[in-house]
Amino acid sequence: MTRPLSGDQLELVSDGYRATVATVGATLRRLSHDGRDLVLPFEADELRPNYRGAVLAPWPNRVVDGRYRFAGVDHQLALTEPSRGHALHGLVSWLEFEVVETAPDAVTLRTGIPAQAGYPFPLEVSVAYRLDSDGLTTVVSATNVGDAPAPYGTGPHPYLVGGEGRVDDWTLRLPARIVVDIVGERLLPGRTRSVGEGDGELDFRVPRPVGTTFIDHAFGGLEPDADGVTTVTVTDRAGSGAGIRWETGLPWVQVHTADLPDEGPGAGRRGLAVEPMTCPPDAFNSAEDLIVLEPGATATRSWTVFAV
Numbered sequence: 001m002t003r004p005l006s007g008d009q010l011e012l013v014s015d016g017y018r019a020t021v022a023t024v025g026a027t028l029r030r031l032s033h034d035g036r037d038l039v040l041p042f043e044a045d046e047l048r049p050n051y052r053g054a055v056l057a058p059w060p061n062r063v064v065d066g067r068y069r070f071a072g073v074d075h076q077l078a079l080t081e082p083s084r085g086h087a088l089h090g091l092v093s094w095l096e097f098e099v100v101e102t103a104p105d106a107v108t109l110r111t112g113i114p115a116q117a118g119y120p121f122p123l124e125v126s127v128a129y130r131l132d133s134d135g136l137t138t139v140v141s142a143t144n145v146g147d148a149p150a151p152y153g154t155g156p157h158p159y160l161v162g163g164e165g166r167v168d169d170w171t172l173r174l175p176a177r178i179v180v181d182i183v184g185e186r187l188l189p190g191r192t193r194s195v196g197e198g199d200g201e202l203d204f205r206v207p208r209p210v211g212t213t214f215i216d217h218a219f220g221g222l223e224p225d226a227d228g229v230t231t232v233t234v235t236d237r238a239g240s241g242a243g244i245r246w247e248t249g250l251p252w253v254q255v256h257t258a259d260l261p262d263e264g265p266g267a268g269r270r271g272l273a274v275e276p277m278t279c280p281p282d283a284f285n286s287a288e289d290l291i292v293l294e295p296g297a298t299a300t301r302s303w304t305v306f307a308v
Helices: none
Strands: 009-014 017-022 027-033 054-056 062-064 067-070 073-076 086-088 098-103 106-113 123-132 135-144 150-152 155-157 171-173 176-183 188-194 216-222 230-235 241-246 252-256 272-277 291-293 298-307
Touching: 009 106, 009 123, 017 123, 017 135, 027 135, 027 298, 062 067, 062 188, 135 150, 135 291, 230 252, 230 272, 241 272, 291 298
Parallel strands: none
Antiparallel strands: 009 017, 017 027, 054 155, 062 086, 067 073, 098 106, 106 123, 123 135, 135 298, 150 291, 155 272, 171 230, 176 188, 176 216, 216 252, 230 241, 241 298, 252 272
C-alpha cells in the first residue's frame, strides 16, 4: 500500500470530537464535532494546500525577503513564498515527525530542526494533541539544543469553518484593538493602528458578519475574557461554527479570509484562517515580541479549537 502524501494518519476520538493528525508537519488534517467540520480539511493523499492545519515554527508568518540580522550576524533564508519573495511560516511544516506516544484521544510527535543555512540554530520540537470535552488542545514545545541563543516564534494555521455557507456569511468575533496594515501585493507589514480607525472595517470586537471584507492582517492588543483567555469565534446564522482560544504568550493573531485564486474559481473563502502567534509578521527583523531561546531553554505555547 502506498503511503499517503501527508504521512501516517493518526485518529483521535473523544466527546463527540474526531481529529486526524498527519505525521508530515504534525499537521491537523481534519477536526469535526458530531460529524460537522470545524476546520477546512484535505485528503490524506493530497499535498497539503495553503498550510491548512500546519504548525508554524521557528517563526510564523513572513520574514521579509528572507533576510534578518541576529546577534550581529546577517542571515538569508530560503524564499519559500517565491511569488512575494519572502520566507514563509517557518521550517517544520514539511518535516516528518516521529510518533512518541499515542492514546485513543491523544498523540505526541517530535522532530528536529537541524542547523542550516539561514537558520543555524538546532532545535527539538514536540507537538502534542489532546481531545476532550473542551475541544482539541495543541501544545507546541521547542528546545534549543545548540550552544548559541536562537530566535524563535510559533503558532498554528487552522482554517476555521463557521458552519453553513462561506466566510462572507459568517459572523466573526475578534477581540483585538490594533491591526498591522499591509502594504502592496507583497503584503509587507506597515503601520500599526487602531482597528477603529477610518471606517472600522477591521473592527470585530463586537461580533458582526465578515461580508465581502478582505482580511490578511495581524491583530494585536488582544482583550482576553474575564478568565484571561482570548477567544475568537466564527459562526453562521444559526449560531453554529468554530472557535479557538488561548492563554498568555500568544499576543498576536493573523486572520485571513482565504481569498485563494490558486484553488480555482469559487473555491476560496471556504474557511477563515485564525492563527494565534507569539510575534507579529517579520519579527526576526523588528524583534517585536520575538522569543530568544537560550541554549537548553524550552518555549511552550498552547491553543484549543472547539465547536460552537
